[in-house]
Amino acid sequence: MRTVYWHFGLMILLGVFGGCRSTQPAAPASKWPSADPMLSVNTLIEAPEDFAAARIGSTDYPIPPYAKYLEGVKICLDPGHGGDAHKRGYKRGPTGVREAEMNLRVAKYLRELLETAGAEALLTREEDVDLSLADRAAIANEWGADLFLSLHHNAIDNKPQVNRTSIWYHNDVDYRPANLDLARYLCYGLYDSIALPQITGVPLKSDQLMYESGFGILRHAEVTAALTESSFFTNPEEEQRLRDPEYNLLEAHGLFIALAKYAAAGLPKAYLIEPEGGLVLSGPGQTLVFELDDGLRSRKSWGHDRRMILTDSIAVHLDGQRVPYAFSDDGERYLLTVSLPDDLTPGDHAVEIQFQNMNKNSVLNPHCVIEVP
Ligand SMILES: [Zn+2]
Known part of the structure:
Protein backbone atom coordinates (compact mmCIF):
# COMPACT_ATOMS: atom_id res chain seq x y z
CA MET A 1 0.00 0.00 0.00
CA ARG A 2 1.62 3.22 -1.08
CA THR A 3 -0.20 6.41 -0.59
CA VAL A 4 0.67 10.04 -0.34
CA TYR A 5 -2.03 12.29 0.89
CA TRP A 6 -2.37 15.81 2.04
CA HIS A 7 -3.78 16.59 5.38
CA PHE A 8 -3.10 18.46 8.54
CA GLY A 9 -3.80 15.44 10.72
CA LEU A 10 -0.98 16.06 13.10
CA MET A 11 -3.19 17.10 15.94
CA ILE A 12 -3.32 14.61 18.75
CA LEU A 13 -5.06 16.68 21.32
CA LEU A 14 -8.68 15.92 21.98
CA GLY A 15 -11.48 17.98 23.43
CA VAL A 16 -14.65 19.68 22.50
CA PHE A 17 -14.54 23.14 24.00
CA GLY A 18 -14.07 26.30 22.01
CA GLY A 19 -15.47 29.68 21.20
CA CYS A 20 -16.13 32.33 23.70
CA ARG A 21 -17.13 32.04 27.29
CA SER A 22 -20.72 32.41 28.29
CA THR A 23 -21.69 35.12 30.66
CA GLN A 24 -24.40 33.09 32.31
CA PRO A 25 -24.51 29.50 33.42
CA ALA A 26 -26.47 27.32 31.05
CA ALA A 27 -29.87 26.33 32.37
CA PRO A 28 -31.85 23.26 31.34
CA ALA A 29 -34.61 23.56 28.77
CA SER A 30 -37.44 25.58 30.16
CA LYS A 31 -41.17 25.68 29.59
CA TRP A 32 -41.46 29.26 30.79
CA PRO A 33 -43.25 31.69 28.53
CA SER A 34 -40.95 33.57 26.19
CA ALA A 35 -42.05 36.86 27.78
CA ASP A 36 -38.86 36.33 29.72
CA PRO A 37 -36.28 38.20 27.59
CA MET A 38 -33.58 35.78 28.70
CA LEU A 39 -35.54 33.03 26.95
CA SER A 40 -36.66 34.92 23.87
CA VAL A 41 -35.86 33.41 20.50
CA ASN A 42 -35.76 36.19 17.91
CA THR A 43 -33.76 38.96 19.49
CA LEU A 44 -32.48 40.89 16.48
CA ILE A 45 -34.24 43.74 14.68
CA GLU A 46 -36.02 42.11 11.80
CA ALA A 47 -34.54 42.70 8.36
CA PRO A 48 -36.10 42.14 4.95
CA GLU A 49 -34.79 39.17 2.97
CA ASP A 50 -33.01 41.42 0.49
CA PHE A 51 -31.48 43.72 3.09
CA ALA A 52 -27.86 42.97 2.16
CA ALA A 53 -28.51 42.47 -1.55
CA ALA A 54 -30.12 45.90 -1.78
CA ARG A 55 -27.04 47.56 -0.28
CA ILE A 56 -24.08 45.58 -1.61
CA GLY A 57 -22.22 47.63 -4.19
CA SER A 58 -23.38 50.96 -2.78
CA THR A 59 -20.86 53.54 -1.58
CA ASP A 60 -21.41 52.27 1.96
CA TYR A 61 -20.65 48.67 1.06
CA PRO A 62 -18.48 48.73 -2.06
CA ILE A 63 -17.03 45.76 -3.88
CA PRO A 64 -13.55 47.09 -4.67
CA PRO A 65 -11.82 46.08 -7.91
CA TYR A 66 -9.21 43.96 -6.09
CA ALA A 67 -12.03 41.80 -4.71
CA LYS A 68 -11.86 39.97 -8.05
CA TYR A 69 -8.99 37.96 -6.58
CA LEU A 70 -11.55 36.25 -4.35
CA GLU A 71 -12.91 34.54 -7.43
CA GLY A 72 -12.91 30.79 -6.88
CA VAL A 73 -11.54 31.02 -3.34
CA LYS A 74 -13.40 28.58 -1.09
CA ILE A 75 -14.32 30.16 2.22
CA CYS A 76 -16.20 28.29 4.93
CA LEU A 77 -18.04 30.43 7.47
CA ASP A 78 -19.02 29.05 10.85
CA PRO A 79 -21.62 31.09 12.74
CA GLY A 80 -20.83 30.17 16.34
CA HIS A 81 -23.39 28.47 18.63
CA GLY A 82 -27.11 28.07 17.76
CA GLY A 83 -30.16 26.23 19.01
CA ASP A 84 -29.59 27.54 22.50
CA ALA A 85 -32.50 29.92 23.14
CA HIS A 86 -33.98 27.52 25.70
CA LYS A 87 -30.91 27.84 27.92
CA ARG A 88 -31.90 30.80 30.03
CA GLY A 89 -29.48 33.71 29.64
CA TYR A 90 -27.02 31.61 27.64
CA LYS A 91 -24.68 33.76 25.54
CA ARG A 92 -26.95 36.79 25.70
CA GLY A 93 -26.36 40.46 26.23
CA PRO A 94 -27.83 42.49 29.10
CA THR A 95 -31.28 42.71 27.47
CA GLY A 96 -31.26 39.18 26.11
CA VAL A 97 -29.84 39.59 22.58
CA ARG A 98 -28.41 36.24 21.54
CA GLU A 99 -24.91 35.79 20.20
CA ALA A 100 -25.96 32.83 18.02
CA GLU A 101 -28.34 35.07 16.05
CA MET A 102 -25.88 37.89 15.39
CA ASN A 103 -23.21 35.38 14.38
CA LEU A 104 -25.58 33.81 11.85
CA ARG A 105 -26.70 37.09 10.33
CA VAL A 106 -23.13 38.36 9.96
CA ALA A 107 -22.21 35.04 8.31
CA LYS A 108 -25.11 35.26 5.86
CA TYR A 109 -24.28 38.84 4.91
CA LEU A 110 -20.62 37.93 4.52
CA ARG A 111 -21.60 35.06 2.25
CA GLU A 112 -23.58 37.44 0.05
CA LEU A 113 -20.63 39.78 -0.22
CA LEU A 114 -18.22 36.94 -1.01
CA GLU A 115 -20.49 35.43 -3.63
CA THR A 116 -20.95 38.82 -5.26
CA ALA A 117 -17.16 38.89 -5.69
CA GLY A 118 -17.10 35.36 -7.14
CA ALA A 119 -15.86 33.47 -4.09
CA GLU A 120 -17.41 30.18 -3.05
CA ALA A 121 -18.87 30.44 0.44
CA LEU A 122 -20.30 27.69 2.60
CA LEU A 123 -21.98 28.09 5.99
CA THR A 124 -21.69 25.37 8.63
CA ARG A 125 -25.26 26.16 9.67
CA GLU A 126 -28.10 28.00 8.00
CA GLU A 127 -30.55 27.94 10.86
CA ASP A 128 -30.71 28.35 14.60
CA VAL A 129 -29.37 24.89 15.32
CA ASP A 130 -26.32 23.63 17.15
CA LEU A 131 -23.56 21.51 15.72
CA SER A 132 -20.59 20.01 17.49
CA LEU A 133 -17.31 21.82 17.07
CA ALA A 134 -15.83 18.76 15.39
CA ASP A 135 -18.74 18.61 12.93
CA ARG A 136 -18.35 22.29 12.06
CA ALA A 137 -14.64 21.86 11.35
CA ALA A 138 -15.33 18.68 9.39
CA ILE A 139 -17.59 20.64 7.03
CA ALA A 140 -14.69 22.98 6.21
CA ASN A 141 -12.16 20.14 5.99
CA GLU A 142 -14.24 17.85 3.80
CA TRP A 143 -15.27 20.67 1.50
CA GLY A 144 -11.58 21.51 1.02
CA ALA A 145 -11.97 25.10 2.12
CA ASP A 146 -9.09 27.46 1.48
CA LEU A 147 -10.09 29.52 4.50
CA PHE A 148 -12.24 28.80 7.53
CA LEU A 149 -13.70 31.55 9.73
CA SER A 150 -15.54 30.88 12.94
CA LEU A 151 -17.62 33.99 13.61
CA HIS A 152 -18.30 34.98 17.21
CA HIS A 153 -18.93 37.91 19.50
CA ASN A 154 -17.41 38.15 22.91
CA ALA A 155 -18.57 38.27 26.50
CA ILE A 156 -17.03 39.12 29.82
CA ASP A 157 -18.43 38.88 33.31
CA ASN A 158 -18.94 42.01 35.39
CA LYS A 159 -17.17 44.38 32.96
CA PRO A 160 -19.91 45.86 30.79
CA GLN A 161 -17.62 48.70 29.73
CA VAL A 162 -15.30 46.34 27.82
CA ASN A 163 -15.78 46.28 24.05
CA ARG A 164 -12.93 45.46 21.70
CA THR A 165 -11.93 43.25 18.79
CA SER A 166 -9.79 40.12 19.08
CA ILE A 167 -9.00 37.39 16.56
CA TRP A 168 -7.94 33.97 17.72
CA TYR A 169 -5.48 31.49 16.25
CA HIS A 170 -4.72 27.96 17.30
CA ASN A 171 -1.74 26.89 19.35
CA ASP A 172 1.38 29.05 19.00
CA VAL A 173 2.69 31.33 16.29
CA ASP A 174 4.79 28.61 14.65
CA TYR A 175 1.88 26.17 14.39
CA ARG A 176 0.60 27.37 10.99
CA PRO A 177 1.81 30.81 9.96
CA ALA A 178 -1.00 31.21 7.41
CA ASN A 179 -3.48 31.28 10.29
CA LEU A 180 -1.81 34.46 11.47
CA ASP A 181 -2.11 36.01 8.01
CA LEU A 182 -5.84 35.34 8.02
CA ALA A 183 -6.24 36.62 11.58
CA ARG A 184 -4.23 39.78 10.88
CA TYR A 185 -6.22 40.72 7.78
CA LEU A 186 -9.51 40.08 9.59
CA CYS A 187 -8.44 42.19 12.53
CA TYR A 188 -7.61 45.22 10.43
CA GLY A 189 -10.77 44.76 8.41
CA LEU A 190 -12.78 45.10 11.60
CA TYR A 191 -10.63 48.01 12.79
CA ASP A 192 -11.62 49.85 9.63
CA SER A 193 -15.31 48.94 9.65
CA ILE A 194 -16.88 48.68 13.10
CA ALA A 195 -13.84 50.63 14.35
CA LEU A 196 -14.33 50.18 18.08
CA PRO A 197 -12.67 52.95 20.11
CA GLN A 198 -11.16 50.43 22.53
CA ILE A 199 -8.31 48.28 21.33
CA THR A 200 -6.17 45.65 22.97
CA GLY A 201 -2.41 45.88 22.56
CA VAL A 202 -2.04 42.52 20.81
CA PRO A 203 -5.39 41.68 19.17
CA LEU A 204 -4.27 38.32 17.74
CA LYS A 205 -4.70 35.89 20.59
CA SER A 206 -3.70 32.25 20.98
CA ASP A 207 -6.59 29.96 21.88
CA GLN A 208 -4.26 28.40 24.44
CA LEU A 209 -4.84 31.50 26.55
CA MET A 210 -8.33 30.10 27.14
CA TYR A 211 -7.82 26.34 27.12
CA GLU A 212 -4.63 24.35 27.26
CA SER A 213 -5.61 22.47 24.12
CA GLY A 214 -7.05 25.55 22.44
CA PHE A 215 -10.52 25.98 20.94
CA GLY A 216 -12.06 22.77 19.62
CA ILE A 217 -13.19 24.46 16.42
CA LEU A 218 -9.66 25.58 15.55
CA ARG A 219 -8.01 22.40 16.78
CA HIS A 220 -10.17 20.32 14.47
CA ALA A 221 -9.57 22.60 11.50
CA GLU A 222 -7.22 21.10 8.92
CA VAL A 223 -7.38 24.23 6.76
CA THR A 224 -6.27 27.79 7.36
CA ALA A 225 -8.52 29.03 10.14
CA ALA A 226 -9.21 31.85 12.59
CA LEU A 227 -11.95 32.72 15.06
CA THR A 228 -13.27 36.26 15.20
CA GLU A 229 -14.54 37.89 18.40
CA SER A 230 -15.55 41.08 16.69
CA SER A 231 -16.99 42.91 19.68
CA PHE A 232 -18.57 42.37 23.11
CA PHE A 233 -22.31 41.75 23.33
CA THR A 234 -22.01 42.19 27.10
CA ASN A 235 -21.43 45.89 26.47
CA PRO A 236 -24.93 47.45 26.61
CA GLU A 237 -24.44 49.88 23.71
CA GLU A 238 -22.72 47.27 21.56
CA GLU A 239 -25.48 44.77 22.29
CA GLN A 240 -28.03 47.19 20.79
CA ARG A 241 -25.84 47.84 17.75
CA LEU A 242 -25.48 44.10 17.21
CA ARG A 243 -29.27 43.78 16.88
CA ASP A 244 -29.24 46.12 13.90
CA PRO A 245 -28.94 44.62 10.41
CA GLU A 246 -27.05 47.71 9.25
CA TYR A 247 -24.38 47.08 11.86
CA ASN A 248 -24.28 43.36 11.05
CA LEU A 249 -23.69 44.25 7.40
CA LEU A 250 -21.01 46.78 8.37
CA GLU A 251 -19.17 44.05 10.27
CA ALA A 252 -19.60 41.56 7.43
CA HIS A 253 -18.29 44.13 4.97
CA GLY A 254 -15.20 44.72 7.13
CA LEU A 255 -14.51 40.99 7.10
CA PHE A 256 -15.16 40.89 3.36
CA ILE A 257 -12.68 43.71 2.63
CA ALA A 258 -10.15 41.89 4.81
CA LEU A 259 -10.58 38.68 2.84
CA ALA A 260 -10.38 40.58 -0.45
CA LYS A 261 -7.10 42.23 0.58
CA TYR A 262 -5.74 38.88 1.72
CA ALA A 263 -6.64 37.23 -1.59
CA ALA A 264 -5.29 40.19 -3.56
CA ALA A 265 -1.91 39.73 -1.85
CA GLY A 266 -1.83 36.14 -3.15
CA LEU A 267 -2.76 32.90 -1.41
CA PRO A 268 0.33 30.67 -1.70
ZN1 LIG B 1 -19.20 32.62 20.85
Whole structure:
Protein backbone atom coordinates (compact mmCIF):
# COMPACT_ATOMS: atom_id res chain seq x y z
CA MET A 1 0.00 0.00 0.00
CA ARG A 2 1.62 3.22 -1.08
CA THR A 3 -0.20 6.41 -0.59
CA VAL A 4 0.67 10.04 -0.34
CA TYR A 5 -2.03 12.29 0.89
CA TRP A 6 -2.37 15.81 2.04
CA HIS A 7 -3.78 16.59 5.38
CA PHE A 8 -3.10 18.46 8.54
CA GLY A 9 -3.80 15.44 10.72
CA LEU A 10 -0.98 16.06 13.10
CA MET A 11 -3.19 17.10 15.94
CA ILE A 12 -3.32 14.61 18.75
CA LEU A 13 -5.06 16.68 21.32
CA LEU A 14 -8.68 15.92 21.98
CA GLY A 15 -11.48 17.98 23.43
CA VAL A 16 -14.65 19.68 22.50
CA PHE A 17 -14.54 23.14 24.00
CA GLY A 18 -14.07 26.30 22.01
CA GLY A 19 -15.47 29.68 21.20
CA CYS A 20 -16.13 32.33 23.70
CA ARG A 21 -17.13 32.04 27.29
CA SER A 22 -20.72 32.41 28.29
CA THR A 23 -21.69 35.12 30.66
CA GLN A 24 -24.40 33.09 32.31
CA PRO A 25 -24.51 29.50 33.42
CA ALA A 26 -26.47 27.32 31.05
CA ALA A 27 -29.87 26.33 32.37
CA PRO A 28 -31.85 23.26 31.34
CA ALA A 29 -34.61 23.56 28.77
CA SER A 30 -37.44 25.58 30.16
CA LYS A 31 -41.17 25.68 29.59
CA TRP A 32 -41.46 29.26 30.79
CA PRO A 33 -43.25 31.69 28.53
CA SER A 34 -40.95 33.57 26.19
CA ALA A 35 -42.05 36.86 27.78
CA ASP A 36 -38.86 36.33 29.72
CA PRO A 37 -36.28 38.20 27.59
CA MET A 38 -33.58 35.78 28.70
CA LEU A 39 -35.54 33.03 26.95
CA SER A 40 -36.66 34.92 23.87
CA VAL A 41 -35.86 33.41 20.50
CA ASN A 42 -35.76 36.19 17.91
CA THR A 43 -33.76 38.96 19.49
CA LEU A 44 -32.48 40.89 16.48
CA ILE A 45 -34.24 43.74 14.68
CA GLU A 46 -36.02 42.11 11.80
CA ALA A 47 -34.54 42.70 8.36
CA PRO A 48 -36.10 42.14 4.95
CA GLU A 49 -34.79 39.17 2.97
CA ASP A 50 -33.01 41.42 0.49
CA PHE A 51 -31.48 43.72 3.09
CA ALA A 52 -27.86 42.97 2.16
CA ALA A 53 -28.51 42.47 -1.55
CA ALA A 54 -30.12 45.90 -1.78
CA ARG A 55 -27.04 47.56 -0.28
CA ILE A 56 -24.08 45.58 -1.61
CA GLY A 57 -22.22 47.63 -4.19
CA SER A 58 -23.38 50.96 -2.78
CA THR A 59 -20.86 53.54 -1.58
CA ASP A 60 -21.41 52.27 1.96
CA TYR A 61 -20.65 48.67 1.06
CA PRO A 62 -18.48 48.73 -2.06
CA ILE A 63 -17.03 45.76 -3.88
CA PRO A 64 -13.55 47.09 -4.67
CA PRO A 65 -11.82 46.08 -7.91
CA TYR A 66 -9.21 43.96 -6.09
CA ALA A 67 -12.03 41.80 -4.71
CA LYS A 68 -11.86 39.97 -8.05
CA TYR A 69 -8.99 37.96 -6.58
CA LEU A 70 -11.55 36.25 -4.35
CA GLU A 71 -12.91 34.54 -7.43
CA GLY A 72 -12.91 30.79 -6.88
CA VAL A 73 -11.54 31.02 -3.34
CA LYS A 74 -13.40 28.58 -1.09
CA ILE A 75 -14.32 30.16 2.22
CA CYS A 76 -16.20 28.29 4.93
CA LEU A 77 -18.04 30.43 7.47
CA ASP A 78 -19.02 29.05 10.85
CA PRO A 79 -21.62 31.09 12.74
CA GLY A 80 -20.83 30.17 16.34
CA HIS A 81 -23.39 28.47 18.63
CA GLY A 82 -27.11 28.07 17.76
CA GLY A 83 -30.16 26.23 19.01
CA ASP A 84 -29.59 27.54 22.50
CA ALA A 85 -32.50 29.92 23.14
CA HIS A 86 -33.98 27.52 25.70
CA LYS A 87 -30.91 27.84 27.92
CA ARG A 88 -31.90 30.80 30.03
CA GLY A 89 -29.48 33.71 29.64
CA TYR A 90 -27.02 31.61 27.64
CA LYS A 91 -24.68 33.76 25.54
CA ARG A 92 -26.95 36.79 25.70
CA GLY A 93 -26.36 40.46 26.23
CA PRO A 94 -27.83 42.49 29.10
CA THR A 95 -31.28 42.71 27.47
CA GLY A 96 -31.26 39.18 26.11
CA VAL A 97 -29.84 39.59 22.58
CA ARG A 98 -28.41 36.24 21.54
CA GLU A 99 -24.91 35.79 20.20
CA ALA A 100 -25.96 32.83 18.02
CA GLU A 101 -28.34 35.07 16.05
CA MET A 102 -25.88 37.89 15.39
CA ASN A 103 -23.21 35.38 14.38
CA LEU A 104 -25.58 33.81 11.85
CA ARG A 105 -26.70 37.09 10.33
CA VAL A 106 -23.13 38.36 9.96
CA ALA A 107 -22.21 35.04 8.31
CA LYS A 108 -25.11 35.26 5.86
CA TYR A 109 -24.28 38.84 4.91
CA LEU A 110 -20.62 37.93 4.52
CA ARG A 111 -21.60 35.06 2.25
CA GLU A 112 -23.58 37.44 0.05
CA LEU A 113 -20.63 39.78 -0.22
CA LEU A 114 -18.22 36.94 -1.01
CA GLU A 115 -20.49 35.43 -3.63
CA THR A 116 -20.95 38.82 -5.26
CA ALA A 117 -17.16 38.89 -5.69
CA GLY A 118 -17.10 35.36 -7.14
CA ALA A 119 -15.86 33.47 -4.09
CA GLU A 120 -17.41 30.18 -3.05
CA ALA A 121 -18.87 30.44 0.44
CA LEU A 122 -20.30 27.69 2.60
CA LEU A 123 -21.98 28.09 5.99
CA THR A 124 -21.69 25.37 8.63
CA ARG A 125 -25.26 26.16 9.67
CA GLU A 126 -28.10 28.00 8.00
CA GLU A 127 -30.55 27.94 10.86
CA ASP A 128 -30.71 28.35 14.60
CA VAL A 129 -29.37 24.89 15.32
CA ASP A 130 -26.32 23.63 17.15
CA LEU A 131 -23.56 21.51 15.72
CA SER A 132 -20.59 20.01 17.49
CA LEU A 133 -17.31 21.82 17.07
CA ALA A 134 -15.83 18.76 15.39
CA ASP A 135 -18.74 18.61 12.93
CA ARG A 136 -18.35 22.29 12.06
CA ALA A 137 -14.64 21.86 11.35
CA ALA A 138 -15.33 18.68 9.39
CA ILE A 139 -17.59 20.64 7.03
CA ALA A 140 -14.69 22.98 6.21
CA ASN A 141 -12.16 20.14 5.99
CA GLU A 142 -14.24 17.85 3.80
CA TRP A 143 -15.27 20.67 1.50
CA GLY A 144 -11.58 21.51 1.02
CA ALA A 145 -11.97 25.10 2.12
CA ASP A 146 -9.09 27.46 1.48
CA LEU A 147 -10.09 29.52 4.50
CA PHE A 148 -12.24 28.80 7.53
CA LEU A 149 -13.70 31.55 9.73
CA SER A 150 -15.54 30.88 12.94
CA LEU A 151 -17.62 33.99 13.61
CA HIS A 152 -18.30 34.98 17.21
CA HIS A 153 -18.93 37.91 19.50
CA ASN A 154 -17.41 38.15 22.91
CA ALA A 155 -18.57 38.27 26.50
CA ILE A 156 -17.03 39.12 29.82
CA ASP A 157 -18.43 38.88 33.31
CA ASN A 158 -18.94 42.01 35.39
CA LYS A 159 -17.17 44.38 32.96
CA PRO A 160 -19.91 45.86 30.79
CA GLN A 161 -17.62 48.70 29.73
CA VAL A 162 -15.30 46.34 27.82
CA ASN A 163 -15.78 46.28 24.05
CA ARG A 164 -12.93 45.46 21.70
CA THR A 165 -11.93 43.25 18.79
CA SER A 166 -9.79 40.12 19.08
CA ILE A 167 -9.00 37.39 16.56
CA TRP A 168 -7.94 33.97 17.72
CA TYR A 169 -5.48 31.49 16.25
CA HIS A 170 -4.72 27.96 17.30
CA ASN A 171 -1.74 26.89 19.35
CA ASP A 172 1.38 29.05 19.00
CA VAL A 173 2.69 31.33 16.29
CA ASP A 174 4.79 28.61 14.65
CA TYR A 175 1.88 26.17 14.39
CA ARG A 176 0.60 27.37 10.99
CA PRO A 177 1.81 30.81 9.96
CA ALA A 178 -1.00 31.21 7.41
CA ASN A 179 -3.48 31.28 10.29
CA LEU A 180 -1.81 34.46 11.47
CA ASP A 181 -2.11 36.01 8.01
CA LEU A 182 -5.84 35.34 8.02
CA ALA A 183 -6.24 36.62 11.58
CA ARG A 184 -4.23 39.78 10.88
CA TYR A 185 -6.22 40.72 7.78
CA LEU A 186 -9.51 40.08 9.59
CA CYS A 187 -8.44 42.19 12.53
CA TYR A 188 -7.61 45.22 10.43
CA GLY A 189 -10.77 44.76 8.41
CA LEU A 190 -12.78 45.10 11.60
CA TYR A 191 -10.63 48.01 12.79
CA ASP A 192 -11.62 49.85 9.63
CA SER A 193 -15.31 48.94 9.65
CA ILE A 194 -16.88 48.68 13.10
CA ALA A 195 -13.84 50.63 14.35
CA LEU A 196 -14.33 50.18 18.08
CA PRO A 197 -12.67 52.95 20.11
CA GLN A 198 -11.16 50.43 22.53
CA ILE A 199 -8.31 48.28 21.33
CA THR A 200 -6.17 45.65 22.97
CA GLY A 201 -2.41 45.88 22.56
CA VAL A 202 -2.04 42.52 20.81
CA PRO A 203 -5.39 41.68 19.17
CA LEU A 204 -4.27 38.32 17.74
CA LYS A 205 -4.70 35.89 20.59
CA SER A 206 -3.70 32.25 20.98
CA ASP A 207 -6.59 29.96 21.88
CA GLN A 208 -4.26 28.40 24.44
CA LEU A 209 -4.84 31.50 26.55
CA MET A 210 -8.33 30.10 27.14
CA TYR A 211 -7.82 26.34 27.12
CA GLU A 212 -4.63 24.35 27.26
CA SER A 213 -5.61 22.47 24.12
CA GLY A 214 -7.05 25.55 22.44
CA PHE A 215 -10.52 25.98 20.94
CA GLY A 216 -12.06 22.77 19.62
CA ILE A 217 -13.19 24.46 16.42
CA LEU A 218 -9.66 25.58 15.55
CA ARG A 219 -8.01 22.40 16.78
CA HIS A 220 -10.17 20.32 14.47
CA ALA A 221 -9.57 22.60 11.50
CA GLU A 222 -7.22 21.10 8.92
CA VAL A 223 -7.38 24.23 6.76
CA THR A 224 -6.27 27.79 7.36
CA ALA A 225 -8.52 29.03 10.14
CA ALA A 226 -9.21 31.85 12.59
CA LEU A 227 -11.95 32.72 15.06
CA THR A 228 -13.27 36.26 15.20
CA GLU A 229 -14.54 37.89 18.40
CA SER A 230 -15.55 41.08 16.69
CA SER A 231 -16.99 42.91 19.68
CA PHE A 232 -18.57 42.37 23.11
CA PHE A 233 -22.31 41.75 23.33
CA THR A 234 -22.01 42.19 27.10
CA ASN A 235 -21.43 45.89 26.47
CA PRO A 236 -24.93 47.45 26.61
CA GLU A 237 -24.44 49.88 23.71
CA GLU A 238 -22.72 47.27 21.56
CA GLU A 239 -25.48 44.77 22.29
CA GLN A 240 -28.03 47.19 20.79
CA ARG A 241 -25.84 47.84 17.75
CA LEU A 242 -25.48 44.10 17.21
CA ARG A 243 -29.27 43.78 16.88
CA ASP A 244 -29.24 46.12 13.90
CA PRO A 245 -28.94 44.62 10.41
CA GLU A 246 -27.05 47.71 9.25
CA TYR A 247 -24.38 47.08 11.86
CA ASN A 248 -24.28 43.36 11.05
CA LEU A 249 -23.69 44.25 7.40
CA LEU A 250 -21.01 46.78 8.37
CA GLU A 251 -19.17 44.05 10.27
CA ALA A 252 -19.60 41.56 7.43
CA HIS A 253 -18.29 44.13 4.97
CA GLY A 254 -15.20 44.72 7.13
CA LEU A 255 -14.51 40.99 7.10
CA PHE A 256 -15.16 40.89 3.36
CA ILE A 257 -12.68 43.71 2.63
CA ALA A 258 -10.15 41.89 4.81
CA LEU A 259 -10.58 38.68 2.84
CA ALA A 260 -10.38 40.58 -0.45
CA LYS A 261 -7.10 42.23 0.58
CA TYR A 262 -5.74 38.88 1.72
CA ALA A 263 -6.64 37.23 -1.59
CA ALA A 264 -5.29 40.19 -3.56
CA ALA A 265 -1.91 39.73 -1.85
CA GLY A 266 -1.83 36.14 -3.15
CA LEU A 267 -2.76 32.90 -1.41
CA PRO A 268 0.33 30.67 -1.70
CA LYS A 269 0.00 26.90 -1.99
CA ALA A 270 2.25 23.87 -2.44
CA TYR A 271 1.48 20.76 -4.48
CA LEU A 272 3.27 17.43 -4.46
CA ILE A 273 3.88 16.55 -8.10
CA GLU A 274 6.37 13.65 -7.82
CA PRO A 275 5.94 10.83 -7.24
CA GLU A 276 2.52 11.08 -8.79
CA GLY A 277 0.50 8.21 -7.40
CA GLY A 278 2.46 7.33 -4.33
CA LEU A 279 5.79 7.12 -2.61
CA VAL A 280 8.11 4.16 -3.14
CA LEU A 281 11.19 3.94 -1.04
CA SER A 282 13.18 1.67 -3.27
CA GLY A 283 16.61 2.86 -2.31
CA PRO A 284 18.87 5.86 -1.95
CA GLY A 285 17.97 9.01 -3.77
CA GLN A 286 14.21 8.89 -3.26
CA THR A 287 12.92 12.40 -3.74
CA LEU A 288 9.72 14.37 -3.37
CA VAL A 289 9.09 17.21 -5.78
CA PHE A 290 6.69 20.00 -4.90
CA GLU A 291 5.47 22.75 -7.15
CA LEU A 292 5.05 26.01 -5.28
CA ASP A 293 2.39 28.55 -6.18
CA ASP A 294 3.06 32.07 -4.95
CA GLY A 295 -0.57 33.02 -5.58
CA LEU A 296 0.56 35.83 -7.89
CA ARG A 297 2.46 34.55 -10.92
CA SER A 298 -0.58 33.07 -12.60
CA ARG A 299 -1.96 36.60 -13.00
CA LYS A 300 0.67 37.14 -15.71
CA SER A 301 1.20 40.71 -14.65
CA TRP A 302 4.31 42.59 -15.81
CA GLY A 303 7.26 41.03 -13.98
CA HIS A 304 5.47 37.78 -13.31
CA ASP A 305 8.55 35.83 -14.38
CA ARG A 306 10.55 37.34 -11.54
CA ARG A 307 10.76 35.39 -8.32
CA MET A 308 7.99 36.36 -5.90
CA ILE A 309 8.87 33.86 -3.16
CA LEU A 310 11.24 34.97 -0.40
CA THR A 311 13.94 32.31 -0.57
CA ASP A 312 14.98 32.73 3.05
CA SER A 313 11.41 31.97 4.07
CA ILE A 314 11.50 28.48 2.56
CA ALA A 315 11.73 25.66 5.10
CA VAL A 316 11.06 21.94 4.88
CA HIS A 317 10.47 19.81 7.95
CA LEU A 318 10.35 16.03 8.03
CA ASP A 319 8.78 14.72 11.23
CA GLY A 320 9.47 18.08 12.82
CA GLN A 321 13.16 18.19 11.86
CA ARG A 322 14.44 20.67 9.34
CA VAL A 323 15.81 18.93 6.25
CA PRO A 324 17.70 20.19 3.20
CA TYR A 325 15.95 20.96 -0.09
CA ALA A 326 16.73 22.28 -3.52
CA PHE A 327 14.72 25.23 -4.87
CA SER A 328 14.55 26.30 -8.46
CA ASP A 329 12.67 28.92 -10.44
CA ASP A 330 12.78 29.06 -14.21
CA GLY A 331 10.45 32.03 -14.43
CA GLU A 332 7.51 29.70 -15.10
CA ARG A 333 7.52 27.23 -12.24
CA TYR A 334 8.92 27.03 -8.76
CA LEU A 335 10.11 23.55 -7.85
CA LEU A 336 11.15 22.30 -4.45
CA THR A 337 12.98 18.98 -4.30
CA VAL A 338 13.39 17.10 -1.05
CA SER A 339 15.67 14.04 -0.83
CA LEU A 340 14.40 11.64 1.79
CA PRO A 341 16.81 9.78 4.05
CA ASP A 342 17.45 6.14 3.12
CA ASP A 343 16.55 4.88 6.57
CA LEU A 344 12.98 6.18 6.91
CA THR A 345 11.06 3.71 9.04
CA PRO A 346 7.79 2.18 7.78
CA GLY A 347 4.67 4.15 8.69
CA ASP A 348 3.48 7.74 8.42
CA HIS A 349 5.88 10.64 8.15
CA ALA A 350 4.94 14.29 8.21
CA VAL A 351 6.36 16.68 5.65
CA GLU A 352 5.81 20.39 6.10
CA ILE A 353 6.61 23.02 3.50
CA GLN A 354 6.76 26.65 4.52
CA PHE A 355 7.37 29.72 2.42
CA GLN A 356 6.15 33.27 2.01
CA ASN A 357 5.32 35.18 -1.12
CA MET A 358 6.47 38.74 -1.70
CA ASN A 359 3.53 40.06 0.34
CA LYS A 360 4.59 37.86 3.28
CA ASN A 361 1.61 35.55 2.94
CA SER A 362 2.45 32.02 4.06
CA VAL A 363 1.48 28.82 2.29
CA LEU A 364 -2.11 27.75 2.97
CA ASN A 365 -1.58 23.99 2.76
CA PRO A 366 1.85 23.29 4.23
CA HIS A 367 1.29 19.76 5.50
CA CYS A 368 1.68 16.46 3.71
CA VAL A 369 1.80 13.00 5.21
CA ILE A 370 3.72 10.29 3.39
CA GLU A 371 3.11 6.65 4.14
CA VAL A 372 6.18 4.48 3.92
CA PRO A 373 5.43 0.79 3.25
ZN1 LIG B 1 -19.20 32.62 20.85
